[in-house]
Amino acid sequence: MVSIAPAALRELLGRRAGRAAEPLGDWADLSLRPDPMPAAVLVPLVDHGASQSVLLTRRTDHLHHHPGQISFPGGRVEPQDLTPVFTALRETEEEIGLHSQHVELLGALPDYLTGTGFRVTPVVGWVRPPFKLRLDAFEVAEAFEVPLAHFLDPANHQRHSIEHEGLLRHFHAMPYQGYYIWGATAGILMSLYHALGDMPNER
Numbered sequence: 001m002v003s004i005a006p007a008a009l010r011e012l013l014g015r016r017a018g019r020a021a022e023p024l025g026d027w028a029d030l031s032l033r034p035d036p037m038p039a040a041v042l043v044p045l046v047d048h049g050a051s052q053s054v055l056l057t058r059r060t061d062h063l064h065h066h067p068g069q070i071s072f073p074g075g076r077v078e079p080q081d082l083t084p085v086f087t088a089l090r091e092t093e094e095e096i097g098l099h100s101q102h103v104e105l106l107g108a109l110p111d112y113l114t115g116t117g118f119r120v121t122p123v124v125g126w127v128r129p130p131f132k133l134r135l136d137a138f139e140v141a142e143a144f145e146v147p148l149a150h151f152l153d154p155a156n157h158q159r160h161s162i163e164h165e166g167l168l169r170h171f172h173a174m175p176y177q178g179y180y181i182w183g184a185t186a187g188i189l190m191s192l193y194h195a196l197g198d199m200p201n202e203r
Contacts, residue, residue, distance in 0.1 A: 002149075003051055004196065006106055006126040012198055013107025013124060022045055036119035040084035041074025042092045043124045043192065046145055053145035055127065056185070057096060060141045068141075070181045071166065072188065073098070076118070084108070096143050097134025102127055109191045114184045122188045137203035146176050151189045152196060 044055035061068045073092040081087040085108075089100040103125040112120045133143050150156055151174055158173040160182075172186035181189070 003049075003131055004045075006045075006047070006104060009124070009126075009196075010106040013109070013122050014193060016195060016198075017107060024158070025179075036076040036113055038084070038121070039075060040077060040087040040091070040121040040123055041072035041188070042088040042103070043072055043122050043188065044092070044103070044127045045106075045124065045148065046127045046129065048129070052148040052150065054189070055096075055098075055143060055145050056179075056181070057135075057143045058141045058179070060137075060139060063139065069183065069185070070179055070187050072122070072159050074120070085123050088121070088123040088125075095136050097132060097136075098127070101133045104128075109188060111193060112184055112188055118184075120184060120188070122191065124192070131135070144179070146179070146181075150174070150176055152193055157170040157190070157193075 046053045046055050055073075056070050057073055059067060059069050059071055073095045074088050075091040075095075076086045077084060081090065085105065089103065090102070092098050093100065104127075106124045106126055109122040109124060112122065114120060135143060156174050156176075157174070159170065160173060161168060161170045163169070171183050172190050173180065173182035174186045174189060175181060
């Protein structure tokens, strides 16, 4: 069982935000990527008291980008969006009906560059039940929770590589009960894993 304190995680993310760091990504040579499109996702940590879970979605199969894949709620930054945080909260409400009033913002993880040309800002939010989701049937096939402990166990971490259009692409995977969680979603979860590794007294 894993339990973390939101105040401690907020403090940690605040300290890490001050570090100069290159964005993470799933390409062997990020310098070969074209100018990426800005995007943001919410990493919702659902508080169940003695433990936490991660709220994820499965995208519908007909979408142009990442059809059928497991993802965080989120999307591209629109011109009217003031900040990536605004984007993450707006997209979360549009996709799964989770209003920002249920989300306590804790900070952000390092940006992540995807193979499909997006620079994703992962915004970490603390969500306390009860809440009721309302899925956008066009974009979201289902929403589900995975125990945070699953992602923090190194035994569940996989690393793979493929060659795509002459470039070597590395990606993480963390399968869970029939859900194949991989790519940017798993990469962001690995970033969360490393961040929580700086909180030895919280786990």
